[in-house]
Amino acid sequence: MNYAFYDKAGQKLTKRGDHQGPATGGGAAGKSPQQRDAAIPAQPAWAKGLQRLYNEVVEEALPDDLAKLLDKLDRAADGK
Amino acid sequence: MASEISAADAATFKRQLAETIPHLRAFARSLCGRPDFADDLVQDAMLKAWAARERFEPGTNLRAWTFTILRNCYLTEMRRNKFVGDYDEGVAERTLQAPMGQEDPLHLADMRRALMTLPRERREAILLVGAGGFSYEEAAAICQTAVGTMKSRVGRARAALNEMLDGGNMPPREGAQAVSAHESLINDLAIATTGNLT
Numbered sequence A: 001m002n003y004a005f006y007d008k009a010g011q012k013l014t015k016r017g018d019h020q021g022p023a024t025g026g027g028a029a030g031k032s033p034q035q036r037d038a039a040i041p042a043q044p045a046w047a048k049g050l051q052r053l054y055n056e057v058v059e060e061a062l063p064d065d066l067a068k069l070l071d072k073l074d075r076a077a078d079g080k
Numbered sequence B: 001m002a003s004e005i006s007a008a009d010a011a012t013f014k015r016q017l018a019e020t021i022p023h024l025r026a027f028a029r030s031l032c033g034r035p036d037f038a039d040d041l042v043q044d045a046m047l048k049a050w051a052a053r054e055r056f057e058p059g060t061n062l063r064a065w066t067f068t069i070l071r072n073c074y075l076t077e078m079r080r081n082k083f084v085g086d087y088d089e090g091v092a093e094r095t096l097q098a099p100m101g102q103e104d105p106l107h108l109a110d111m112r113r114a115l116m117t118l119p120r121e122r123r124e125a126i127l128l129v130g131a132g133g134f135s136y137e138e139a140a141a142i143c144q145t146a147v148g149t150m151k152s153r154v155g156r157a158r159a160a161l162n163e164m165l166d167g168g169n170m171p172p173r174e175g176a177q178a179v180s181a182h183e184s185l186i187n188d189l190a191i192a193t194t195g196n197l198t
Helices: A033-039 A045-059 A064-078 B007-032 B035-051 B062-079 B089-097 B105-117 B120-131 B136-142 B147-166 B174-194
Strands: none
Touching: A045 B007, A045 B105, A045 B120, A045 B147, A064 B007, A064 B035, B007 B035, B007 B062, B007 B120, B035 B062, B062 B120, B062 B136, B105 B120, B105 B147, B120 B136, B120 B147, B136 B147
16 A cells, blocks of 8 residues: 555645645646656655554454454443 | 434444444554553543443544544553553564564564654654544544644654654664673673673
């Protein structure tokens, strides 16, 4: 999975300090796709690592106590 | 706020809460650095979320809502000193190496170590925006801070991680320090007993 920052409008952010929104007049907006690609710095290597660190836990099997917790909550609610 | 939720809403809430568990675990583990305490935090957060389910507004972001609860649980534990200085590099690396397969486990171990050196505010900021997929606005709401502050924290976290991981300025491993201390002790003993350096 590639890592990238996106702003609230879903616009991919391409460089540091770019988090305020998409570029406007005089910036990347007026360039060809090739020029824009050439201007995009590579994401730091760690960014992908951070995403993997997170996703690997997301994809782990849940421990039994957590998996069964919701059922216990249900029973507790039923017992009210 | 609804005083009572319908059975259908409760069932929906429960299903969505279950879906958030893996994300809560991922956030908690990187936040506190300890898999065992992270799962305790998740359990605590789930119990609190369930108890407060009538205050959740259907249609809003349940993941963000539960992350806020988990973060508050974490801060409470921090105040009780449960997690202060508790990052266990050995546990973290063993946990990382197990599911990695053919990938390079050291890279992720370094990633986690670098992450744990960040101040907590910056760590949670980069986790929420950079890994959790939250917008700055959502991350700011979870951390109960201003959007501008959140952007600043993310920027500072990115700069620090760039410096450590891309710039090669990682702090020394605890294990390496322990070996150095051990070697130093052996050296001192050798000098004391033989008068020679090893």
